[in-house]
Amino acid sequence: MRMMATLDAPTSGSIKVGGLDALNFPNDVRRLLGWMPDAYGTYENMTVLEYLDFFARAFGFRRAERRERIDEVMEFANLAPICTRPVNKLSKGMAQRLCLGRTLLHDPELLILDEPAAGLDPKARIEFKHLVRLLAGDGKTLFISSHILSELGEMCDSLLFIDTGRIVHHGSAESLRTGGGHGAIVEVRVAGDGGRLLQWAALYPGVELLEATRQGARIRAADDAPEALAAMLRNMMLDGIAVTEFHKQERKLEDAFVEILAKVGGAPNRRETP
């Protein structure tokens, strides 16, 4: 990310942002991008408004235009109520909103957000996700790095997993959730004896018993097409199993990541970048 932001030089390879080489045209690339680092630095003796004013001046905005840009980002990130507060006395959520506001001052095409939701309380996370969706709706490209995969799934169209410098997966969150050709995992609950369900699962073709639960079982259906799942449920009931719940489980992104790493021989618990 630092290399993308033109702050570090790559030891090999090249980086292009908006068609421009980050190494050869650093100033042009900087105009295109806004960077929100994970460690947000604060200043002493400075209010939120002064903070934004400084960066607006630093981005080259003058007079009325500067005031206008500041007002726009304050409205977008809901900073107006805290504009007179000292920046080093803000809560994590407020600070993240301020940091996002600063990143948006020069209206960049690409936003690089490093761990934007780390340390935020649930309310602040929801607010932040909302802002991210608004920006994506405005046509901005957002590049987010995070360890919290479930949140990435909600915010991102495309996920990129990197393990020790190698891209191990690149695709949509939906394709990872639906299992990518691994069939469907179905949780079934029954009334009364669950033993019959286990026997049924052992005999029914295309079904694999994953685990027995207290009132049923988790099974994997080889065919995850809705018609195939409907036929399976119909057969289950025709065979006399008293089904009370039939629920297709979506695969968690964390599970998908661990599976991908196991496939490529890497260790889990690494940094992943969508």
Next chain:
Amino acid sequence: MNDFADWLSPIVVKELRQGLRARAFLAIFLISQFFMIVCVLVSLGDGPSKEGSFWLFWVLLGIAVLLAMPLRGLGALFGEIRGNTLELMLLTQLSAWRIVAGKWLALVLQTLLLICAVLPYVVLRYFLGGVSLIDDLSVLGWMVAGSILLTALSVGLSPSMQSPGARIATGFAAISQLWLIPFLLEGAGGSRPTFPAASAWLYATLLLGPLLILSFLQLGSGKIAPAAENHDTRKRLIAVAIILMAGILGHALRERGFFSALATMAVAPACLGALMEETVTIPSVYRPFVRRKLFGKLAGRVFYPGWASGLWFFALLAAVFLWGASTDWSNDAVHFRIFAALEGILAPLLLARFCFRRAKSVPPFYFGTQLLLFVTAIIFSANFDEKLLGKTLWIPTVGFFVSLWHRWGVVTPSNISFELLIVPALIALASFAGLFILSIKEWRTVAAMERDTEKLE
């Protein structure tokens, strides 16, 4: 948000907003005001107390203006680095240079504010009698000039204040520069130590001072700049300007020793830095040179970032110093000193570059080698014996120390023998040749970068 004009640098606006509210500034301001009142009250009396108040006034003002305010500069960039705020600034339209210059200017403006607040006391003292207003104002002017220069130095050094080790090394490097003052005071042409005339100080402040400020600030901006910004070339250009200006002033004012000492101290960081830099493999850095075709590439042999060109830059400056000394060829002591200094710089560099070829960063090994040789040299040169000297002179830096002891009158060799001149000169030349051979690989990289840049154009 209209408290500061638009034409002011954003960094100056930010620093003034923060700085004027900072506890450090308020403390300095209030304490100095308190003591100024005390001084004026004391000077109302007669006799020794009035005389005492005179000294107290200037000492206290000196502490505030020449010590406390410049010291604030040490935290200027270090604070931004520690607070993870510097990179956010670098991604705006602010260059590293504008950030450093803005920090310095904001501190200078705060010092001027402090001075303005003190001016009424200066005038009051005049009306109370016993002081000359012109003298007081001229002392105040010198103080401001000194403070401006010291603030530039502290801001320039502030990015190097990140670890205790770095602080000690920077402090040591700064103090070691002071050795050059008596060593070079008699300079290239003189034969005895002289104290420069007041006019020399005035011209040095007015004409060399701005260049020194640029050089100090460039030191800081080079440290914080992103890899794609080239600050090494600027450092070298400023060093050349300092040498030229010092040469002209030294010749015109007949104070060659004084200006040589000043120039040496001012260009030493740029020279050593040029020898330590690693070759840059970013084509855009070479663009300004390659655009100017053959002339640009020729200038690049001396001004490209990286130690390969740094070696030739160093040779160029050494040649200028030798040329300056050549006007008085009869003074062997001066030549001995120059050769000894060249030997002391180049030979350890060759050792470090050759023995630690694979090291990512050469400076720690270079200064380590220097330290080792310094200790050896002190042991040998302190027990000065002309017979022993002949046998130990090949050790780099022995000659430097002998010349130092000689200059200070600790030892007095009967005369500067041929051996005393030729051995350091030969070792310096051999070291340069060795370094040139090692730099051939770097030049190949530079040639590849030039080709890549030409493709980009």
